[in-house]
Amino acid sequence: DVKVTQSSRYLVKRTGEKVFLECVQDMDHENMFWYRQDPGLGLRLIYFSYDVKMKEKGDIPEGYSVSREKKERFSLILESASTNQTSMYLCASRKSGTGVEQYFGPGTRLTVT
Amino acid sequence: GENVEQHPSTLSVQEGDSAVIKCTYSDSASNYFPWYKQELGKRPQLIIDIRSNVGEKKDQRIAVTLNKTAKHFSLHITETQPEDSAVYFCAASSAGNQFYFGTGTSLTVIP
Numbered sequence: 201d202v203k204v205t206q207s208s209r210y211l212v213k214r215t216g217e218k219v220f221l222e223c224v225q226d227m228d229h230e231n232m233f234w235y236r237q238d239p240g241l242g243l244r245l246i247y248f249s250y251d252v253k254m255k256e257k258g259d260i261p262e263g264y265s266v267s268r269e270k271k272e273r274f275s276l277i278l279e280s281a282s283t284n285q286t287s288m289y290l291c292a293s294r295k296s297g298t299g300v301e302q303y304f305g306p307g308t309r310l311t312v313t
Numbered sequence: 314g315e316n317v318e319q320h321p322s323t324l325s326v327q328e329g330d331s332a333v334i335k336c337t338y339s340d341s342a343s344n345y346f347p348w349y350k351q352e353l354g355k356r357p358q359l360i361i362d363i364r365s366n367v368g369e370k371k372d373q374r375i376a377v378t379l380n381k382t383a384k385h386f387s388l389h390i391t392e393t394q395p396e397d398s399a400v401y402f403c404a405a406s407s408a409g410n411q412f413y414f415g416t417g418t419s420l421t422v423i424p
Binding site for chain 2: 242245
């Protein structure tokens with residue numbers, strides 16, 4: 201059974217703080233993704249990584265960066281958190297290839313005050 | 314890039330009735346179309362998917378249809394039950410690794 205875990209379920213940070221969100225998967229998946237989920241906007245891709253040390257910008261990368269030093273771990277970094285980054289953040293992973301599903305983590309509800 | 318549109322954004326049905334959610338996509342190279350269900354406070358989970366070489370797929374009360382020519386696909390839930398209440402997301406993917414998600418449909422099944 202695939203397991204994708206995220207470091208925190210709830211997080212409260214202050215404006216200007218540096219924030220780290222971590223995601224770990226245990227199924228040797230090549231691809232990992234970070235989304236943010238906002239009401240009415242669905243799932244918007246922030247960054248994804250198709251291999252260790254590789255990263256690609258998604259649709260809304262501004263204000264975010266990522267790190268993937270090990271295959272199982274994908275980190276999302278908010279260099280200087282702002283109130284408009286208050287959101288639900290979902291990590292996902294999948295094996296590389298066509299027609300392969302994504303598995304999601306439980307999500308991190310981030311509030312920036 | 315790909316653009317996926319999903320309708321309706323909210324849907325209420327009586328228990329036992331059918332529910333239909335529709336999605337359109339723009340990139341003819343898309344060849345994999347999953348549907349995810351997200352219950353309140355939980356992670357999205359795959360409920361059914363279809364590949365472009367298939368027109369329809371069923372799994373008990375859930376079915377998905379795909380019209381490649383028109384670039385649209387639909388989720389059909391029959392004999393709805395209260396536990397079907399959730400947000401449903403469609404997605405499209407091509408040979409690349411990225412999934413493009415619709416904006417979601419909040420389904421409420423009224424007992």
